[in-house]
Amino acid sequence: MLTEIQKRLLAEVADLKAAPKGAYNIRSDGESAARNTTENINIVTKTDKPGIDIIIKPGTKGEDVHIPVIISRDGYQETVYNDFFIGEDADVTIIAGCGIHSTGCELTEHSGVHTFYVGKNAKVKYIEKHYGEGEGTGERVMNPSTVIVMEENSYMEMETAQIRGVDSTYRSTKATLGDKAVLKIGEKIMTHGRQSATTDFEVDLNGVDCGCHVVSRSVAKDDSKQLFISCMNGNNRCHGHTECDAIIMDNGNVAAVPKVNANNVEASLIHEAAIGKIAGEQLIKLMTLGLTEKEAEERIVNGFIS
Amino acid sequence: MLELQNISYNAEDENGKKEILKNVSLKVNDRFVAITGPNGSGKSTLAKVIAGIYTPSSGRIILDGEDITDLNITERARHGISFAFQQPVRFKGITVKDMIKMAANKEISVAQCCDYLSEVGLCARDYIDREINASLSGGELKRIEIAMIIARGTKLSIFDEPEAGIDLWSFNNLINVFEKMHEIIKGTILIISHQERILNIADKIIVVADGEIQNIGTRDEVLPDILSSAGTCHVLTDKM
Ligand SMILES: Nc1ncnc2c1ncn2[C@@H]1O[C@H](COP(=O)(O)OP(=O)(O)OP(=O)(O)O)[C@@H](O)[C@H]1O
Ligand SMILES: [Mg+2]
Numbered sequence: 020m021l022t023e024i025q026k027r028l029l030a031e032v033a034d035l036k037a038a039p040k041g042a043y044n045i046r047s048d049g050e051s052a053a054r055n056t057t058e059n060i061n062i063v064t065k066t067d068k069p070g071i072d073i074i075i076k077p078g079t080k081g082e083d084v085h086i087p088v089i090i091s092r093d094g095y096q097e098t099v100y101n102d103f104f105i106g107e108d109a110d111v112t113i114i115a116g117c118g119i120h121s122t123g124c125e126l127t128e129h130s131g132v133h134t135f136y137v138g139k140n141a142k143v144k145y146i147e148k149h150y151g152e153g154e155g156t157g158e159r160v161m162n163p164s165t166v167i168v169m170e171e172n173s174y175m176e177m178e179t180a181q182i183r184g185v186d187s188t189y190r191s192t193k194a195t196l197g198d199k200a201v202l203k204i205g206e207k208i209m210t211h212g213r214q215s216a217t218t219d220f221e222v223d224l225n226g227v228d229c230g231c232h233v234v235s236r237s238v239a240k241d242d243s244k245q246l247f248i249s250c251m252n253g254n255n256r257c258h259g260h261t262e263c264d265a266i267i268m269d270n271g272n273v274a275a276v277p278k279v280n281a282n283n284v285e286a287s288l289i290h291e292a293a294i295g296k297i298a299g300e301q302l303i304k305l306m307t308l309g310l311t312e313k314e315a316e317e318r319i320v321n322g323f324i325s
Numbered sequence: 326m327l328e329l330q331n332i333s334y335n336a337e338d339e340n341g342k343k344e345i346l347k348n349v350s351l352k353v354n355d356r357f358v359a360i361t362g363p364n365g366s367g368k369s370t371l372a373k374v375i376a377g378i379y380t381p382s383s384g385r386i387i388l389d390g391e392d393i394t395d396l397n398i399t400e401r402a403r404h405g406i407s408f409a410f411q412q413p414v415r416f417k418g419i420t421v422k423d424m425i426k427m428a429a430n431k432e433i434s435v436a437q438c439c440d441y442l443s444e445v446g447l448c449a450r451d452y453i454d455r456e457i458n459a460s461l462s463g464g465e466l467k468r469i470e471i472a473m474i475i476a477r478g479t480k481l482s483i484f485d486e487p488e489a490g491i492d493l494w495s496f497n498n499l500i501n502v503f504e505k506m507h508e509i510i511k512g513t514i515l516i517i518s519h520q521e522r523i524l525n526i527a528d529k530i531i532v533v534a535d536g537e538i539q540n541i542g543t544r545d546e547v548l549p550d551i552l553s554s555a556g557t558c559h560v561l562t563d564k565m
Contacts, residue, residue, distance in 0.1 A: 318427070
């Protein structure tokens with residue numbers, strides 16, 4: 020049985036009110052609290068280290084997999100390895116996420132290492148949310164690490180969000196793309212207080228006509244700090260695009276360190292970064308509609324990262 | 326009724342102080358009032374002073390007998406002033422529907438939202454969920470800006486060059502929009518424009534030149550002057 024806190028965490032990170040349909044694995048304070056497999060999707064506990072293997076049969080269409088992690092025990096720290104094997108021609112949605120509720124003064128941490136093997140012609144949508152809450156003074160730390168290996172003509176869309184309650188995060192994503200593989204990543208991060216967040220993308224565009232598109236939108240409020248690092252290696256005829264768009268408020272700080280590295284004359288790589296405070300004319304426009312300056316600010320920020 | 330009493334506005338630039346509006350006084354209480362004049366004469370500045378975006382260096386602004394000079398932008402908006410910008414603002418992540426709802430300042434149905442968009446000639450279904458970002462064309466943005474003012478429905482609506490970027494086909498509709506707006510709201514519509522066809526529907530025309538009111542009067546009094554005066558005529562034809 021899940022407690023009220025656990026239920027709320029699940030709702031925050033996975034939009035789940037009841038047990039989901041289809042395959043799922045709910046990990047709570049290091050234990051598998053619930054699991055379901057389907058004919059096409061198997062979930063197996065690893066024997067050599069903490070974590071699971073998610074095995075999706077070739078040709079599986081339209082199924083979802085939920086693998087939320089919730090931690091409600093103060094001071095609990097874990098590193099979990101989840102490997103996804105996505106069969107050829109499959110078309111699936113994977114919803115992951117981690118919620119920490121802490122009330123004490125100890126550091127609570129979750130480090131999830133997710134590795135995706137995306138088979139030929141397969142299509143994956145991967146959604147990941149990170150969320151923290153509780154009155155505790157102990158730091159809530161999440162260090163998600165994602166490794167993506169894409170085979171020929173595969174397609175993956177990754178949506179990742181961290182809006183509240185995580186004090187420190189180091190988010191690493193490393194991808195290798197085969198021929199005609201396409202990877203799209205959308206990241207939304209908001210930090211406040213003294214939080215810090217680093218995201219680090221490294222993409223090897225190895226296959227002919229492969230492509231990667233990274234869009235990062237972030238808001239840094241109060242005294243928080245964010246660092247955006249990206250490195251695109253164009254090793255073939257390919258296209259790569261990274262876009263880092265950030266709003267800073269109060270004493271917030273955002274740095275973008277892009278690297279585009281073309282090793283092939285047919286590689287086309289673009290990086291764009293725009294960092295600044297909310298445009299004065301945006302505030303003015305909303306104020307002429309009758310919003311106060313504070314309300315206007317909230318609307319602009321919420322729209323930006325929603 | 327809107328009354329400006331001896332409004333002056335100075336801006337600082339690299340050459341020091343610059344007088345942009347010089348002792349402007351006027352009263353408007355008509356249906357359609359057009360403000361025209363050469364580029365850089367101070368028309369948009371005047372509109373921004375009325376909307377509360379710029380604070381005048383001297384003078385008072387009276388709306389329906391109440392001195393609103395010290396009210397900020399938000400308070401003036403709530404007192405019934407709407408302002409469609411010459412250059413509409415783009416927002417990442419805010420949709421057309423969000424904006425129209427904010428403008429209407431109440432929960433409105435998708436159908437109502439669509440009605441406002443149809444009025445400005447946009448096929449609503451294609452637009453309501455689009456973000457007001459760089460993907461919208463200049464003309465589309467201008468139309469959405471106008472739809473927002475219709476949704477607000479306040480007693481004083483100011484449009485800064487609403488026709489700019491709007492194609493000829495829609496131009497007549499634009500005039501219908503203003504006429505319909507007046508029918509419903511019965512307020513004053515103040516339009517900054519260089520277009521003779523807009524000046525033609527105005528009950529009152531104000532000509533601003535070099536930060537001052539050069540001429541003010543009914544269409545019949547002012548329009549012949551504008552059309553015969555070489556300088557202003559030049560501006561008019563340039564814009565058309
Ligand atoms: N903030 C400012 N600082 C300095 N100069 C300004 C500022 N705002 C406006 N101006 C100047 O004031 C003058 C009037 O500008 P305004 O935008 O009101 O002109 P306008 O009549 O609306 O012109 P247009 O027909 O081109 O739209 C211009 O010379 C402009 O450069
Ligand atoms: Mg202007």
